[in-house]
Amino acid sequence: MTTINVSTPSLQSSGGGSSASSGNSIAAQIAQIAEKITQLTQKLKDVPNGSGSTEDKKKQQEMIQTQIKMLQTQLAQLQRQQAEEAQQKQEQKQLRAEGVNIPSADHQIDVYI
Template sequence: MTTIQTSTPSVQTQSSGSSSSAGNDLASQISRLTSQITKLTKQLKEVANGSGSVEEKKKQQELLQNQIKMLQAQLQQLQRRQAEEAQQKQDKQQAKVEGVNSPSAEHQIDIYV
């Protein structure tokens, strides 16, 4: 019979003042979650091929599937946050670019009719 580790490490997200360190932290958390999902998926396959009663296998498979679902939800949350941060960074960079059509106090025109 195959024993399954049932403790799922939770991912704690912290807002950091530095966006670059937060980006690296998110990337490492995403990588960690991905590897955990891969590991649990392998365990799920091993349970199906392993020995033991059908009832025990079903229980173990359900536990593993629930853990995988939780990790996938955390992964989606982190990826969404990473995409939002990337969008904010891109918006800041676009705001810095000054062009002819950039509205500012220096580019105002008074029109009298």
């Protein structure tokens, strides 16, 4: 009987950390996941040429496809988070650009005519 060795990728959940420190790590995680997907896709292509019964190959392909789907889901989540952080930074830049022109309760002038 043939032994099927398939490594399970570790999934990291991204919590509510500060956006300043997680900016680079999100990009790094995205790159790592993309690399894992590429590796698993290559494994998936190599399965039909490997040894073992047709049933074993089919099970191995299904396991690899499941891993790829999980990684794609995680990748989409990280990309969405990265886009949200970029949007927040853009909004903060716009607020800073407007500067004093933003009315607030502390900066009001009463004009009597």
